[in-house]
Amino acid sequence: MIIVMRMGASSKEVGDVIKRVEELGFRPHLSAGVERTIVGVIGDERPLHPEQWELLPGVERVVRILQPFKLAGRDFHPDPTIIRLNGPKIADTRPEYPQETSPMPARPQVTIGGEEVVVMAGPCAVESREQIIETAHAVKEGGAKILRGGAFKPRTSPYSFQGHGEYGLQLLAEAREATGLPICTEVMAPAEVPLVATYADILQIGTRNMQNYALLHAVGESRRPVLLKRGMMSTIEELLMAAEYILSHGNYQVMLCERGIRTFEKYTRNTLDINAIPALKQLSHLPVIVDPSHATGKWDLVDAASRAAVAAGADGLIVEVHPDPARAMSDGAQSLKPEKFVQMMGHLKRIAEAIDRKM
Ligand code: PEP
Numbered sequence: 532m533i534i535v536m537r538m539g540a541s542s543k544e545v546g547d548v549i550k551r552v553e554e555l556g557f558r559p560h561l562s563a564g565v566e567r568t569i570v571g572v573i574g575d576e577r578p579l580h581p582e583q584w585e586l587l588p589g590v591e592r593v594v595r596i597l598q599p600f601k602l603a604g605r606d607f608h609p610d611p612t613i614i615r616l617n618g619p620k621i622a623d624t625r626p627e628y629p630q631e632t633s634p635m636p637a638r639p640q641v642t643i644g645g646e647e648v649v650v651m652a653g654p655c656a657v658e659s660r661e662q663i664i665e666t667a668h669a670v671k672e673g674g675a676k677i678l679r680g681g682a683f684k685p686r687t688s689p690y691s692f693q694g695h696g697e698y699g700l701q702l703l704a705e706a707r708e709a710t711g712l713p714i715c716t717e718v719m720a721p722a723e724v725p726l727v728a729t730y731a732d733i734l735q736i737g738t739r740n741m742q743n744y745a746l747l748h749a750v751g752e753s754r755r756p757v758l759l760k761r762g763m764m765s766t767i768e769e770l771l772m773a774a775e776y777i778l779s780h781g782n783y784q785v786m787l788c789e790r791g792i793r794t795f796e797k798y799t800r801n802t803l804d805i806n807a808i809p810a811l812k813q814l815s816h817l818p819v820i821v822d823p824s825h826a827t828g829k830w831d832l833v834d835a836a837s838r839a840a841v842a843a844g845a846d847g848l849i850v851e852v853h854p855d856p857a858r859a860m861s862d863g864a865q866s867l868k869p870e871k872f873v874q875m876m877g878h879l880k881r882i883a884e885a886i887d888r889k890m
């Protein structure tokens with residue numbers, strides 16, 4: 532249920548509504564929009580009577596939310612969620628979250644979910660110091676704002692390269708020092724969330740873990756933004772319900788990532804669900820990111836798929852780039868060489884401008 536306050540409702544009126552919500556054992560969620568304030572009521576609201584709430588001073592109307600994703604839905608939070616990186620960190624003093632030892636150097640702020648279309652780029656996996664530093668400089672040069680790279684890799688075969696683990700995270704941190712680019716990297720196990728959160732600016736949940744509820748709870752408890760990838764066999768609603776798990780812990784910094792789904796089509800690795808972009812934007816306030824690399828599985832389709840994603844309203848892209856794709860330890864076939872990445876960024880800029888967005 533959401534309680535829509537009248538335009539110009541006083542802070543006392545809003546405060547009284549919040550108090551009443553808490554008294555009845557529900558959790559209030561305040562959304563102070565540009566035009567009006569909305570109070571969300573979280574919990575099993577079935578016994579509540581909307582008519583009674585409409586009698587409270589300052590309340591305009593009360594709306595039941597029929598969709599099962601309440602916090603992720605637009606009704607709850609009509610304005611888009613904007614995620615800011617490289618800003619001041621939210622202090623987290625819990626012992627399981629190690630503190631940053633060195634003071635954060637000044638880096639340009641990155642904003643996801645606003646006017647700008649933000650590109651994250653980098654190799655599938657962090658392979659060596661040279662590889663990640665070289666790629667970081669190359670993607671920055673091309674206009675990427677965030678560096679991606681896996682240190683903990685979910686591989687289909689247990690005999691494939693599994694990533695360098697913490698050493699890979701250290702190399703990513705070195706690449707961030709060298710370029711100023713914030714880093715996005717995958718976390719696969721709840722127990723590893725505090726470790727990965729020490730290094731990462733964005734925690735990535737991979738497609739195979741979209742419904743790993745223990746992991747969703749764990750990243751919800753962290754104070755880091757989360758890139759939640761759509762399960763390869765999951766519906767749009769299931770993706771939003773997975774996001775709901777993270778949001779329900781009070782971590783509202785979630786990005787939804789369309790990375791292709793499984794269909795009968797075998798020519799491409801997956802099928803990019805372009806529909807999901809406007810659908811997610813309609814249903815949710817969370818930023819939508821598209822991964823054209825895993826969606827296509829073929830480097831020479833990545834540019835066109837990215838253009839389509841930006842044209843359809845994606846807030847950002849996450850793209851695999853490798854200095855020597857033929858020798859990549861994972862996903863070489865879908866990785867762009869740096870020069871192809873730069874070329875693609877030029878194309879995307881024109882698409883972004885055509886729909887009044889920046890890049
Ligand atoms: C990745 O980003 O390298 C990755 C493994 O992605 P996904 O979980 O979408 O397959």
Ligand code: MN
Pocket residue numbers: 655656825851861862
């Ligand atoms: Mn990959």
